Amino acid sequence: MTRKIRVLLVDDHTVVRRGLRKILESTNDIEVAGELGSGLEAITAAAELHPDVVLMDVSLPDLNGIEATRRITAATPGAQVLMLSMHADEQYVLASMAAGAKGYLVKDVDDQDLLAAVLAVCAGQTYFGGILGSTRGDGHRSPAVLSARERQVLAMISSGHTNRQVADALGLSINTVESHRKHIIDKLDLHSTADLVRYAIRHGIVN
Amino acid sequence: MGTIRVLLADDHTVVRQGLRRILETDPSMEIVAEVGDGRAAVEAAGRQRPSVAVVDISLPSLNGIEVTRQLAKATPETKVLILSMHADEAYIQQSLKAGAKGYLLKDADDQDLLKAITALHSGGSYFSPAVSKVVLRGYLHESVESADELAGLSDREREVLQLIAEGKSNKDIAHLLDVAPSTVETHRKHLMEKLQLHNTAAIVRFALRHGLIQ
Numbered sequence: 530m531t532r533k534i535r536v537l538l539v540d541d542h543t544v545v546r547r548g549l550r551k552i553l554e555s556t557n558d559i560e561v562a563g564e565l566g567s568g569l570e571a572i573t574a575a576a577e578l579h580p581d582v583v584l585m586d587v588s589l590p591d592l593n594g595i596e597a598t599r600r601i602t603a604a605t606p607g608a609q610v611l612m613l614s615m616h617a618d619e620q621y622v623l624a625s626m627a628a629g630a631k632g633y634l635v636k637d638v639d640d641q642d643l644l645a646a647v648l649a650v651c652a653g654q655t656y657f658g659g660i661l662g663s664t665r666g667d668g669h670r671s672p673a674v675l676s677a678r679e680r681q682v683l684a685m686i687s688s689g690h691t692n693r694q695v696a697d698a699l700g701l702s703i704n705t706v707e708s709h710r711k712h713i714i715d716k717l718d719l720h721s722t723a724d725l726v727r728y729a730i731r732h733g734i735v736n
Numbered sequence: 737m738g739t740i741r742v743l744l745a746d747d748h749t750v751v752r753q754g755l756r757r758i759l760e761t762d763p764s765m766e767i768v769a770e771v772g773d774g775r776a777a778v779e780a781a782g783r784q785r786p787s788v789a790v791v792d793i794s795l796p797s798l799n800g801i802e803v804t805r806q807l808a809k810a811t812p813e814t815k816v817l818i819l820s821m822h823a824d825e826a827y828i829q830q831s832l833k834a835g836a837k838g839y840l841l842k843d844a845d846d847q848d849l850l851k852a853i854t855a856l857h858s859g860g861s862y863f864s865p866a867v868s869k870v871v872l873r874g875y876l877h878e879s880v881e882s883a884d885e886l887a888g889l890s891d892r893e894r895e896v897l898q899l900i901a902e903g904k905s906n907k908d909i910a911h912l913l914d915v916a917p918s919t920v921e922t923h924r925k926h927l928m929e930k931l932q933l934h935n936t937a938a939i940v941r942f943a944l945r946h947g948l949i950q
Contacts, residue, residue, distance in 0.1 A: 542821065542842035544849050548754015555757070566843070615748070636748035637772075643750050689937040723903035726940035727949070 533560040534651050537580040539597070540613065541566035541590050549584065549613075552640045559647060568592030575605045581651045587614040587621055595621070595628050602629030609650040617660040618731075619671040626655075635659035670717045672732050679716070680734065682709040686722065687729035739766040740857045743786040745777040745803065746819065747796055755790065758846045765853065774798025775912065781811045788856045790849075793820040793827060794950050797912070799898060801830050805891070808835035815856040823866040827947060829874065830884075838862040885931060886946060893927040894948075896920060900936065901943030 536553055538561055540546040546564050553559045562580045565571050568589040575583055583601055587594040598610045611632040612625045622633050631650040634643065638658040649656040660669060672680060678699075685695045692710075696703045710725075719725060729735045742765055746752040752770060759765045769780035774795040781789055789807060793800035804816045817838035818831045828839055837856050840849065841864040852862035863871065886894060892913070899909045906924070910917040933939050943949045 543845045544758070544819075544840075544842055545751050545754060547846035548751060548756075548758050550754075551757035551761075552750070552754055634750075636751055639749045640753045687937055687941075689935060689941065691935065719903075721903040721905070722936045723901055723940045726937045727901075727903075727944070730941070730944055 534558055534582060534647060535560055535562040535578070535580045536647060537562050537571065537574055537578060537583045537608070538564040539566070539568065539571040539583060539589065539594070540586040542586075549643070552643055553584075553647065555640075556644060559644070566590070568594060568597035571597050572600045572604065575601045575608050579605065580608050582647050583608050583610045584647065585610060585612055587612055587625070595624050595630075598625060598630050599628040609653070611646055611650050611656070616731075617669045619669050622657070622660060622669075623671075632656035633658070633660065672734065674716050675713060679709055679713050682706060683713050683725060683729055684734050686710060687726045687735045740764055740788060740853060741766050741768045741784065741786045742853060743767075743769045743771070743777065743781055743784065743789040743791075743814070745771050745774070745789065745795060745800075746792040747772045747794075748792075755849070758849060759853070761846075762850050765850070772796075774800065774803045777803050778806050778810065781807055781814050785811055786814055788815050788817060788853050790817045790819055790853065793818050793831070794947075796902060797899065798895060799948055801827070801834050801836075802891075802894060802898070804831060804834040804836045815859075817852050817856055817862065823864070823870050824947070825870050825874065828867055828870055832871070839867045840864050841866060888930055889927055890923075893923050893930070896923040897927050897939065897943060898948045900924065901940045901949045 536559055538546055538550055543566065550561050550564060553561055562578045563574050565574055569592050585594045585597060594612060601608055601610060610630040612630050613634050613636060614621060615636050617635045625633055632646050632655055634646055635658060642658045646656040646658055681699060682695060685698065692703050692706045696706045717728060719728060742759060744752055744755055744767060756767055756770060759767055768784040768786050771777050771780050775797045777791060791800045791803050800818055807814050807816055815837045817840060818836045819840050819842065820827060821842050823841060831839055838852050838861055840852050844864050855862040896909060906917050906920045909920045931942060933942055
């Protein structure tokens, strides 16, 4: 009889964590070794419990999920970390992987994805869920894909300036500004001006 | 004894499915609908007439507070329990004004969720302790409400505002609201005039500032 996969659950939204626990415990292959709401406690718990998988929310109240991942993978290399997040920003995904996480899930995946992800990372595979092809127009690409000029144009458009105002301020023709806008939308995999503005605010490009 | 018929509305699928399993541990509860956006919540409530609707405050298409407002008119027998990450004073006030009977923070545990639903079903209310503090503070200090710019808009104008900020085209919005694109254009013009917003970027920034979108 193969032993069950032991999972440590880390999320400070208790009711969410309890729900995830029920999903995990609904299968015969998985058992929840512990559940916590703190990144700091997760590091200690991982070292004590030696779970196969740590399912961890990126945003935690004390130590953020990515830093906790770094420390856990260093101290308890047998524990595979699977990140859980509301967003799939390229920066968070890359930072998580750089910190040693084996997988990254967005919260709008379903229970089957969650279970598949746990099994996959436990087996040493990487798993990404819900990151590509998001229909919400949130934009998962990093601002680093934009040129300096494109970033300027993005900042001004998102602050509410008209094409004419952007053109005048940057010494460009309106056609050029419009062309920049199209490139920005394509590069960031977005669909509209509204998407651009939300993206710019989320990434701190404007206030 | 009748069962408590519950509607679940949260756009984070795995979170919503987890909440469902929590409810399934209570034999007195029956989940009659499970949806991922505000518009679907209102439609499902109209069809299923649940006793309690558990509504995440930030839903796409129609946010939780608007859902509350619409359910108060369309299915007044449905008691709304707002689910939120934060005990934000403005959101709490608006939720209560819209008719919500409960406000639960996500750091509540599974038993609190079941208690809250049961309380609302019986005609009572339920607030997480941190939320009660905020509500009391509001009463005791008689905090002056800042002029609510959104209150000056019609229901339709508020709906169109959220959809524009979410990046939907006029055509999409017309389809969702089942009206002509010219009607959407009129709503857009009016709301921009009332709120003194001059372009789409300004609309998005306004929507973000007022928590209509995340």
